[in-house]
Structures are given as structure tokens and as C-alpha cells.
Amino acid sequence: MINRIRPRAFALACALTLTALGGAAVGGATATAGVSPGEASFLDEIALNGATLPGRTAGETIAAGYTSCDHLRAGGSVLDEVSAVERTYQFEQGVLFVSAASTNLCPDFAS
Numbered sequence: 001m002i003n004r005i006r007p008r009a010f011a012l013a014c015a016l017t018l019t020a021l022g023g024a025a026v027g028g029a030t031a032t033a034g035v036s037p038g039e040a041s042f043l044d045e046i047a048l049n050g051a052t053l054p055g056r057t058a059g060e061t062i063a064a065g066y067t068s069c070d071h072l073r074a075g076g077s078v079l080d081e082v083s084a085v086e087r088t089y090q091f092e093q094g095v096l097f098v099s100a101a102s103t104n105l106c107p108d109f110a111s
Contacts, residue, residue: 035062042104051093051100062105064089068098069106078102 035043039062046052046061053061064085071081078098086094102109 038104038107039065042100045100045104046093046097049093049096049100051091051096053089053097054091056089065097065101065105068101069109072098072102072109073106 035058042065043058043061053064056064068081068085071084072078076084082094082098084094085097086092
């Protein structure tokens with residue numbers, strides 16, 4: 001009987017832990033409700049890499065990412081765009097931001 005209880009208790013503890021972690025992720029995702037999968041991936045990547053725009057909402061950050069894509073499509077160099085993002089938003093993670101934007105928001109440019 002004890003051998004059956006322990007695996008069940010362990011499985012229940014794992015399930016509760018995963019539910020709690022999933023709930024935290026869902027709680028964070030509510031701020032980005034209504035965004036496309038590419039936009040959500042963009043926000044996740046910049047958050048993971050510490051390249052979020054200071055003082056900007058998720059919507060403003062996504063718009064800035066699309067602006068970077070527009071500049072790149074119009075013929076701007078990646079280095080110029082990195083410099084422009086860093087100058088405009090007063091932060092030093094332009095490389096990570098532009099990389100995440102080109103990968104997730106305008107993958108046609110990155111390929």
C-alpha cells in the first residue's frame with residue numbers, strides 16, 4: 001500500500017507544481033493577450049535576454065519591433081538599426097532587440 005501512495009503523492013506534487021508554474025506564466029501572458037504568436041515570441045525572447053524597452057508597454061515594444069523591421073526592409077543596415085534603437089530608447093541591448101524583432105516579427109527579412 002505504501003508503495004502505491006508514494007508514487008501517487010509524488011505525481012500529485014508534480015502536477016500541483018506544474019499547475020502553479022503554468023498559472024504564473026498565464027498570469028504574465030494576460031498582459032499580452034491578443035498578440036500574435038510571433039509577437040508573443042518576440043516579447044518572450046527580449047524578456048529572457050533582458051532586452052525589454054525601458055518604460056514601454058508590451059504594445060509599444062511590439063510597435064518598436066515592427067519599426068525596426070520596416071527600417072531593415074527599407075534597406076537600413078542592421079548596425080544602423082541597432083544604433084538607432086539604442087539611441088532612441090536609451091538602453092544598450094539593441095543587438096538583442098533587433099535580433100529578436102527580425103527573427104520573430106519579420107522572419108522574411110532574417111531568412
